[in-house]
Amino acid sequence: MKKRxxxxxxxxxxxxxxxxxxxxxxxxxxxxxxxxELTQTCTQPESVILSKLDxxxxxxxxxxxxTTIVQLxxxxxxxxxxxxxxxxxxxxxxxxxxxxxxxxxxxTEETSARLLPQTFVSASFxxxxxxxxxxxxxxxxxxxxxxxxxxxxxxxxxxxIDGYNTEILAKNKPDLAFIAPYSHPSxxxxxxxxxxxxxxxxNISSVDEVIESLHRVGKAINExxxxxxxxxFIEAALNTVDNHLSAWCEAGNIxxxxxxxxxxxxxxxxxxxxxxQAKLLHRLGINQPNVNDTIAWQHCIDLETIAHxxxxxxxxxxxxxxxxxxxxxQSKALKHTPAVATRRVFCIDEETQNAPCQYLVLAxxxxxxxxxxxxxx
Amino acid sequence: MKYSLWATLVVCSIATLILGxxxxxxxxxxxxxxxSGTSDSWNPLLDERLPRLLVLIATGAxxxxxxxxxxxxxxxxxxxxxxxxMTAGSSLSILIVLITGCHIIYPFAIPIAAIGGCLLTIMIIxxxxxxxxxxxxxxTGIALSTTLIAIHGVIVYALRDQWQxxxxxxxxxxxxxxxxxxxxxxxxxPLTIIGLIGCWRYRREINILALGDxxxxxxxxxxxxxxxxxxxxxxxxxGGAMAAVGVIAFFGLVLPHVIRRLQGPDNxxxxxxxxxxxxxxxxxxDNILRFFTIHWLSIGNLSAALGGIFFLGLLVQQLRxxxxxx
Amino acid sequence: MLETKNLCYHLKNRTLLKEISLSFTTGKLxxxxxxxxxxxxxLLKNLSGIWKPTSGELLWQxxxxxxxxxxxxxxxxxxxxxxxxxxxxxxxxQFVAMGRYPHDKALHAQKELPKVLELVDATHLxxxxxxxxxxxxxxxxxxxxxxxxxSPIMLFDEPTASLDIGHQQLIWQxxxxxxxxxxxxxxxLHDLMAASKFCDEIVLLHEGNCIATGPFNSTITPNRxxxxxxxxxxxxxxxxxxxxx
Numbered sequence: 032m033k034k035r036x037x038x039x040x041x042x043x044x045x046x047x048x049x050x051x052x053x054x055x056x057x058x059x060x061x062x063x064x065x066x067x068e069l070t071q072t073c074t075q076p077e078s079v080i081l082s083k084l085d086x087x088x089x090x091x092x093x094x095x096x097x098t099t100i101v102q103l104x105x106x107x108x109x110x111x112x113x114x115x116x117x118x119x120x121x122x123x124x125x126x127x128x129x130x131x132x133x134x135x136x137x138x139t140e141e142t143s144a145r146l147l148p149q150t151f152v153s154a155s156f157x158x159x160x161x162x163x164x165x166x167x168x169x170x171x172x173x174x175x176x177x178x179x180x181x182x183x184x185x186x187x188x189x190x191x192i193d194g195y196n197t198e199i200l201a202k203n204k205p206d207l208a209f210i211a212p213y214s215h216p217s218x219x220x221x222x223x224x225x226x227x228x229x230x231x232x233x234n235i236s237s238v239d240e241v242i243e244s245l246h247r248v249g250k251a252i253n254e255x256x257x258x259x260x261x262x263x264f265i266e267a268a269l270n271t272v273d274n275h276l277s278a279w280c281e282a283g284n285i286x287x288x289x290x291x292x293x294x295x296x297x298x299x300x301x302x303x304x305x306x307x308q309a310k311l312l313h314r315l316g317i318n319q320p321n322v323n324d325t326i327a328w329q330h331c332i333d334l335e336t337i338a339h340x341x342x343x344x345x346x347x348x349x350x351x352x353x354x355x356x357x358x359x360x361q362s363k364a365l366k367h368t369p370a371v372a373t374r375r376v377f378c379i380d381e382e383t384q385n386a387p388c389q390y391l392v393l394a395x396x397x398x399x400x401x402x403x404x405x406x407x408x
Numbered sequence: 409m410k411y412s413l414w415a416t417l418v419v420c421s422i423a424t425l426i427l428g429x430x431x432x433x434x435x436x437x438x439x440x441x442x443x444s445g446t447s448d449s450w451n452p453l454l455d456e457r458l459p460r461l462l463v464l465i466a467t468g469a470x471x472x473x474x475x476x477x478x479x480x481x482x483x484x485x486x487x488x489x490x491x492x493x494m495t496a497g498s499s500l501s502i503l504i505v506l507i508t509g510c511h512i513i514y515p516f517a518i519p520i521a522a523i524g525g526c527l528l529t530i531m532i533i534x535x536x537x538x539x540x541x542x543x544x545x546x547x548t549g550i551a552l553s554t555t556l557i558a559i560h561g562v563i564v565y566a567l568r569d570q571w572q573x574x575x576x577x578x579x580x581x582x583x584x585x586x587x588x589x590x591x592x593x594x595x596x597x598p599l600t601i602i603g604l605i606g607c608w609r610y611r612r613e614i615n616i617l618a619l620g621d622x623x624x625x626x627x628x629x630x631x632x633x634x635x636x637x638x639x640x641x642x643x644x645x646x647g648g649a650m651a652a653v654g655v656i657a658f659f660g661l662v663l664p665h666v667i668r669r670l671q672g673p674d675n676x677x678x679x680x681x682x683x684x685x686x687x688x689x690x691x692x693x694d695n696i697l698r699f700f701t702i703h704w705l706s707i708g709n710l711s712a713a714l715g716g717i718f719f720l721g722l723l724v725q726q727l728r729x730x731x732x733x734x
Numbered sequence: 735m736l737e738t739k740n741l742c743y744h745l746k747n748r749t750l751l752k753e754i755s756l757s758f759t760t761g762k763l764x765x766x767x768x769x770x771x772x773x774x775x776x777l778l779k780n781l782s783g784i785w786k787p788t789s790g791e792l793l794w795q796x797x798x799x800x801x802x803x804x805x806x807x808x809x810x811x812x813x814x815x816x817x818x819x820x821x822x823x824x825x826x827x828q829f830v831a832m833g834r835y836p837h838d839k840a841l842h843a844q845k846e847l848p849k850v851l852e853l854v855d856a857t858h859l860x861x862x863x864x865x866x867x868x869x870x871x872x873x874x875x876x877x878x879x880x881x882x883x884x885s886p887i888m889l890f891d892e893p894t895a896s897l898d899i900g901h902q903q904l905i906w907q908x909x910x911x912x913x914x915x916x917x918x919x920x921x922x923l924h925d926l927m928a929a930s931k932f933c934d935e936i937v938l939l940h941e942g943n944c945i946a947t948g949p950f951n952s953t954i955t956p957n958r959x960x961x962x963x964x965x966x967x968x969x970x971x972x973x974x975x976x977x978x979x
Contacts, residue, residue: 041637045606049598053516056594297579298586327704333587335452339429363450483821616832618822623815625784627883628808628836673822 080113081278082106084271086396092264093389094181095159095257100264101132107271114274119267128263131256144252145206149192149218153209153232155180155388156248160257163187167203179382179390201225207251235387237310238269245389261389268392269314272399276315279403287344287375287405290317291337292398294381295349295358299337300329307387308348311395315402334364343369344405345376346398348384370405377401409670413684417465420691424461427698428452459593460585464694465687466593466600467653470645472686475660476667476678477607477642480618481635482545485668488661489646491546492533493553494526495657498650499581500560501525506576507567519595523647529556530639583654583708585694592652599648606641607679610634614675656708658715659686665722735759736781736799736811736887736918741790743773743780750776752942753790758920758935760886763913765933766922767954769962772939774922775816778889781920782813794887808836811887814880816895816922818872823863826856826875833882850878853908855901869896877905881912888912890921894928906932926954938962 092099104119111119118125147167148154154173157166158181168190173180190200207228210219214231222229230251232244242262249258280286292312293299301319302308305328312319320340345368349355355378365371379397383390426432430452438451475488482492489495501521511517529552537548567573607614613634616624624631649656667681693710696702736758743751751773758764766774779785781792783800792799794810802810812833820829830847851857854874864872873896880888890909894902910932913919923929929936929950936953938945940962946953959965 041606042640045602048602052594052598056590296575298584331584331586333456334589335456336429338450338452363455364452365450367449480822485821612832612835615824615828616835618824619820619832620818622779622784623818625804626782626808626813626815627832628805630804668822672828673824674828 081110081275084275084396086393089268089396090179090390090393092268093159093261093392094184095261097132097136097260100260101129101136104128104132104264104267107267107274110271111274114278119270119274120263124263124266128260128267131260131263135256135260145204146252147192147200147205147208147222147227149209149214150211150232151386152211152235152244152388153230153248155386155390156245156258157209157252158184159261159389160249160254161252165252167205168192168200176382178380179386179393197221209248236305236307238265238307238314238391241265241307241387241389241391265389265392269395272392272395273314276399276403279406284403284407286316286402287342289340289342289369290344290346290402290405291340291342291370292317292319292346293332293337293348294329294384295347295355298331299334299347300331302329303327307391308384308394311391311398314395315398317398317402334362338364338368341368343373343375344402345370346401346405347376347378348381349378350381352378375405377404410681410684413681413688417684417688417691420688420695421461421465423695423699424464424691425453425457427695428457456587456589459590460588460694461691462593463588463596463652464585464691466596467649467656468659468686468688468690469683470596470600470603470649470686471656471659471690472663472667472682473604473607473679474642474645474649476664476675476682477614477638478660479664479668480614480673480675481638483618483620484545485665486546486661487549488658488664489526489642490657490660491553492529492549493556494529494642494646495650495655495660496553496556496560497525497529498522498646499525499655500556502580502650503560503563503577506580507563507573516595519599519647519651522650523599523643526646526650527639527643530643534635534639579706580654581708582706583656583711585653585707588652596648596652599644599651603641603645603648604679604683606637607645610638610641611675611679614638614679615673618673618675654708656690657712658719659690659711662715662719662722663689665719669722735795737791737793738781739791739793741777741780741792742788743776743785744788750942751780751787754942754944756937756944756947758887758918760918761913761916762918762934763909763932764918764920764935764937765929765950766920766937766939767924767926767929768939771941773942774939775891776942777939778813778891778920778922781887782811782889783807784813805836808883808885810885811889812836812880812883812885813889814873814876814891814893816891817869818876820864820872823865826851826859826862826864826867829864829875830879830882833879836883836885846882850881851875853881854878855904870898870901873897874901874905877908881908886916887918888920890919892923893921894923894925902928930954 088099088103092103104125107119108125111117120128144161144165145167146157146161146165148157149170151170151173154166154170163184164187166188169185169188169192171191171193174185174191177185190203192200205227207230208222210222210229210231212231212233219229230247232247233240235241235244242265245258245262245265246255249255249261276286292301292308294302294308302312305326309319320336345359345365347355355376359365359371359376362371370376379394379401383397384394386394426435428435435451435453438447438449439453441447441449442451442454471489478487478489478492479485481487498521501524502518505511505517505521533545533548533552536552537545564574564577613624613629616627616629617631617635617638619627621631646660663686664678664682667678667685671677671681690707690711693707693714697705697707697710738754738756741751741754741756742749754777766777768774776785780787783792783804786800799807799810827847830850831844833850834846848857848860851860854877856871856874856878859867859871859875864875867875873893877890877893880890893909894905897905906928909919909921913934921933933950935948936950937947938953938958945958945962
């Protein structure tokens with residue numbers, strides 16, 4: 032049978048066409064915004080008389096360390112009085128907090144309840160309120176987030192909650208399991224069948240709900256005092272961040288006028304009113320566009336809308352800082368926005384931002400620090 | 409019908425280009441500055457809306473033509489890239505790329521994976537079901553599609569703790585036209601052009617192949633060569649669409665079916681009509697989502713919902729009329 | 735002349751054609767007869783190249799027919815299949831026009847269409863959808879398409895199987911005219927009476943073997959009728975095809 036010589040030609044032409052197109056299209060791009068390290072420590076001067084806010088120290092306190100809690104409350108109270116003639120908490124609450132701390136420091140008795148947290152939120156509360164020996168297992172994959180949750184305490188708990196080790200968990204005879212409305216129905220049923228008491232922690236989307244859930248957990252495990260102290264600490268921490276921000280402004284610094292807080296997975300998105308993040312942003316005075324939605328958790332936002340908003344500071348909650356660097360570098364849409372032009376794009380840890388537990392303090396701290404770094408015109 | 413489709417496409421395209429948060433005046437000013445060389449700053453129309461429009465047109469045309477060609481090639485009006493597992497194959501390949509993250513370093517990884525997955529699936533389906541009739545073909549497609557979806561499910565389940573990846577996958581599989589840039593357009597356009605040219609080139613052969621392999625051979629079509637080339641064209645079309653937009657369901661099944669019912673099975677008219685209709689419908693759907701700021705629905709969700717309902721209605725109508733398929 | 739030399743065809747461990755050696759001369763109407771499963775359709779598909787012979791040669795005017803590309807082969811030989819299935823609503827016009835595909839352009843398709851449809855008495859079917867035709871009407875349209883292909887070799891697999899007596903007469907006359915015009919016309923059929931009436935030469939197949947070839951009377955002998963078909967000549971009933979003029 033005759034074979035025509037040009038039979039492979041259509042394939043050759045097609046492949047060549049595609050490759051040439053791609054080579055021309057993708058080689059013509061050049062970086063117009065120099066890459067730089069986007070995360071920086073804030074160097075603008077604050078009032079020298081205030082104590083230094085250290086993220087790691089705050090985190091240690093949130094882990095439940097009593098000494099750190101007391102130290103920080105004391106320092107912050109002094110800071111608050113220097114700024115505004117008032118304490119970091121109302122006097123009564125401050126005294127109550129100190130009193131609780133002393134009681135707990137002198138106490139030797141420990142509770143011996145056997146606890147099984149099914150969710151990250153309940154686990155993070157329990158790690159702060161209860162000794163690790165009382166916690167039978169941790170929710171699966173929580174250990175990966177050592178940068179947020181206390182690594183040493185998690186290491187002391189050997190088991191993970193996994194569908195395959197139900198029997199091993201049951202052997203440990205938990206007294207109380209903490210679930211959520213979104214917990215797997217069959218898991219909940221199994222726990223009920225095993226005769227384990229259940230406490231459901233609802234979805235948390237505000238600071239008040241965090242505090243309320245913390246109190247519920249504390250009450251359930253007979254650690255009311257620790258829970259109350261931690262709750263007061265959270266409130267004090269948030270107030271302290273506010274105070275430091277005010278002091279920073281009073282020292283002659285200017286906050287960004289049009290900051291924009293974004294999350295990023297596949298696309299950029301803005302958290303809606305429904306989320307805890309939105310409440311924190313509102314507290315900081317950041318008004319985001321188009322967030323009035325109590326159904327969706329976030330609204331996707333395209334680059335044109337971001338550019339149209341002309342933000343002078345971008346705060347991006349993400350997990351991959353390098354990818355965001357690259358994206359911002361390559362984006363013509365954002366190139367001329369004030370934020371990118373003046374190199375005020377800050378990445379903050381996504382995991383911290385999405386943790387609706389006591390670590391919301393760190394989330395608040397991160398946003399405030401980003402605002403300060405983005406400030407001063 | 410052709411003229412009304414063209415008119416709708418033009419109107420929807422204009423709407424795509426002019427609708428947006430930035431005022432038309434500002435946008436147009438930027439366009440003029442760009443063309444006069446006085447400024448190269450980002451312009452919504454030139455740098456986002458226009459590439460998005462091109463991606464939408466290319467995707468709609470690709471999916472619709474690919475579906476029409478598949479239906480003729482397999483002599484079955486129910487054959488579509490989705491039913492035959494090509495979308496699942498493409499989707500699985502893209503999933504692997506997303507998991508490994510190599511698309512961050514090599515953007516081409518996604519379209520290449522999409523095309524590769526699609527082509528491999530077609531080859532498997534064809535080799536398993538040739539010479540066994542149309543029911544065997546559909547069953548093979550469903551079986552392979554189910555297997556690929558199962559593998560997909562295994563991977564997703566194993567990685568379910570990585571919620572960022574889950575969100576990426578969910579958004580991908582829902583189909584999205586958000587932030588489509590010239591990168592997406594450049595990724596897709598050469599594939600779409602080659603694919604459409606190939607399908608058009610073999611329009612007469614596709615008509616004849618719709619009669620069956622033996623009859624096509626009898627009439628002088630080099631069945632194996634032509635079919636293989638059409639498979640490649642379909643893989644390019646589907647791969648390009650998947651890479652640029654994600655999963656858009658039902659386009660490859662419903663649209664060609666409807667067009668065929670309205671104007672007949674002759675591919676000389678069917679192919680261009682499918683292309684225009686696909687482009688028009690997809691641009692229209694995108695405009696609807698943007699105009700009414702519907703954030704909770706993606707274009708893939710909408711096309712699947714509408715396509716499914718439409719198809720059900722079509723089937724019910726057919727049953728009532730007692731007609732054979734188009 | 736179309737020649738086969740030791741043509742064999744195997745399919746799934748079965749030998750459907752066993753060393754068939756035949757010479758089909760042009761200008762004649764050839765009939766291939768045999769029982770069901772004797773290999774009639776298989777032989778036609780091998781002759782048309784739709785099924786590639788497993789071994790042996792197929793020569794057209796001395797040269798291997800299947801060494802050409804598919805288009806050239808189809809310009810030379812065309813087959814009207816038995817019981818074809820159509821899944822799409824092509825119109826009769828669109829369908830018949832496909833018969834010109836082997837030629838580089840759809841040359842004269844539209845001009846020739848009315849003539850070929852008239853030949854098979856299908857002019858009234860113009861514009862109708864193929865899937866809505868009866869078996870017989872569809873058969874006639876297929877024949878019209880084959881005529882439009884205008885190949886020198888025309889193969890027909892039971893062309894009158896679904897036709898009424900009037901149309902059978904018409905088709906046989908048409909086949910006769912085609913043969914007389916110089917084409918090589920090969921028809922597979924069960925109707926021995928029609929074979930005796932219209933075919934110049936007969937090929938008798940049995941279980942994949944060519945038993946005999948030649949004029950009807952010398953090929954379909956009473957012994958062969960008995961041995962192969964199990965028919966006693968004396969007990970033959972009069973076939974309706976005796977009505978052929």
